[in-house]
Amino acid sequence: MYRPRVDPCIFLHYDPGDWVELLGEGLVKELLSRFRHVAVDVDGLVRYAAEYPEAFQLGLRGLRVAGRYREEWMLYVEGGYVEPRWRARWPLVADGGVVDVRLQVSPCYLLTVLSDGGRRYIWRSRAPSLFKWVSAVPRSRPLEVFRSAFPLWLRELAWARGYSWVAWSRWRDRRNRHLAEWLYWLDTGRMAHIDMALGRYRDVYEKAGRTNHGAAEVLYESS
Amino acid sequence: MKALLGAGWEMYWGQPPRGVYLLKEEYMADPADVDEKCGEGPVVVYVAAVFDTLNVVYGRVKPGVARCPVATFTRRFPMSRVRHAVKTLVEFAVSVDRLPLFQLNPEVIRFAGLCGEYPLVCEEPHVVIQRLAERAGRRPAVVREEGRGGGGWLINELVKVLTDLMERDPSYVEVVRRVVEDPERLRECYV
Numbered sequence: 001m002y003r004p005r006v007d008p009c010i011f012l013h014y015d016p017g018d019w020v021e022l023l024g025e026g027l028v029k030e031l032l033s034r035f036r037h038v039a040v041d042v043d044g045l046v047r048y049a050a051e052y053p054e055a056f057q058l059g060l061r062g063l064r065v066a067g068r069y070r071e072e073w074m075l076y077v078e079g080g081y082v083e084p085r086w087r088a089r090w091p092l093v094a095d096g097g098v099v100d101v102r103l104q105v106s107p108c109y110l111l112t113v114l115s116d117g118g119r120r121y122i123w124r125s126r127a128p129s130l131f132k133w134v135s136a137v138p139r140s141r142p143l144e145v146f147r148s149a150f151p152l153w154l155r156e157l158a159w160a161r162g163y164s165w166v167a168w169s170r171w172r173d174r175r176n177r178h179l180a181e182w183l184y185w186l187d188t189g190r191m192a193h194i195d196m197a198l199g200r201y202r203d204v205y206e207k208a209g210r211t212n213h214g215a216a217e218v219l220y221e222s223s
Numbered sequence: 224m225k226a227l228l229g230a231g232w233e234m235y236w237g238q239p240p241r242g243v244y245l246l247k248e249e250y251m252a253d254p255a256d257v258d259e260k261c262g263e264g265p266v267v268v269y270v271a272a273v274f275d276t277l278n279v280v281y282g283r284v285k286p287g288v289a290r291c292p293v294a295t296f297t298r299r300f301p302m303s304r305v306r307h308a309v310k311t312l313v314e315f316a317v318s319v320d321r322l323p324l325f326q327l328n329p330e331v332i333r334f335a336g337l338c339g340e341y342p343l344v345c346e347e348p349h350v351v352i353q354r355l356a357e358r359a360g361r362r363p364a365v366v367r368e369e370g371r372g373g374g375g376w377l378i379n380e381l382v383k384v385l386t387d388l389m390e391r392d393p394s395y396v397e398v399v400r401r402v403v404e405d406p407e408r409l410r411e412c413y414v
Contacts, residue, residue, distance in 0.1 A: 052330075058277060
């Protein structure tokens with residue numbers, strides 16, 4: 001039984017050091033033994049997960065996980081499903097901007113195994129803008145594919161105004177929180193909510209630290 | 224069967240263990256269709272490679288056949304030999320059952336680390352087409368004209384797919400005939 005201190009989105013967070021720190025050495029050792037035929041060390045494991053996120057899930061079957069993120073892990077390990085909801089908590093930017101891009105699915109949802117029509121439909125219904133740039137959800141090297149597919153103006157918007165501005169901007173009556181997670185992931189290859197939990201996303205951490213809850217862990221909670 | 228699979232495989236009568244299937248779901252027959260034909264005595268065969276945490280199963284019918292006799296061949300492998308085990312199943316499907324590679328579930332091939340050996344299965348279709356176009360562009364014009372006989376693996380795969388489609392649905396014969404008569408018409412569909 002393993003107790004990772006992170007949800008399954010870590011498999012889209014391409015930082016070997018964070019894998020060891022957040023998954024724990026025991027779980028990393030178990031993963032290495034399961035993927036010995038394709039990876040010799042943690043770096044290789046991270047590379048393999050980046051290359052084939054869906055195939056990676058096959059090797060996790062039967063993994064027993066406990067702790068705070070148990071339910072999310074069970075859903076992923078046994079059902080191949082990761083929820084499409086947003087996770088990162090961005091500091092408030094009350095600017096009222098509008099970004100007319102409908103992308104209401106977190107990049108974490110790339111881990112979901114698209115075994116039935118319902119799961120594919122979530123992509124089409126909640127993130128139709130994505131299909132202006134790609135013809136299908138890529139099943140290998142998603143980061144590379146989306147880096148070249150996303151329009152430059154959208155990425156420049158995040159560079160110029162910041163991810164938080166994007167997160168609090170609107171698409172119709174909704175905020176673009178998912179979109180901000182995408183843009184952060186495309187730029188860094190890391191998940192925004194995991195970086196926030198580790199206190200690495202400095203400006204977000206400092207501003208949010210002034211809320212009632214001071215501890216960094218509070219920033220990273222499943223909603 | 225055992226001779227085709229090699230040493231170490233055991234047979235039992237019954238359904239295969241739960242696991243991941245080697246073929247894409249859309250290419251596996253429905254149990255209800257198979258049940259209808261069982262009076263004449265066909266046997267449904269599964270081949271299952273069993274690991275500690277995962278089973279990889281090859282069979283041409285979805286599990287759940289009620290009336291036909293079902294035979295399952297299994298062999299236990301250590302996880303370190305997953306590449307060898309999956310390759311055995313793929314070779315069996317391709318050489319014995321003569322299935323086209325397109326019917327294989329790419330995730331199983333990717334998991335087993337066999338993408339180097341079966342790039343056609345792993346790559347996204349547009350990448351395969353792009354590479355073929357590059358290769359065709361590099362080839363000298365004379366070879367391109369003569370090269371029909373030496374089309375290699377891709378032509379073989381296409382022939383397999385078309386044969387399979389025509390066996391399932393005779394109306395494809397007409398489709399293929401029209402394409403052969405006027406290939407330009409096919410191009411119009413994509414432009």
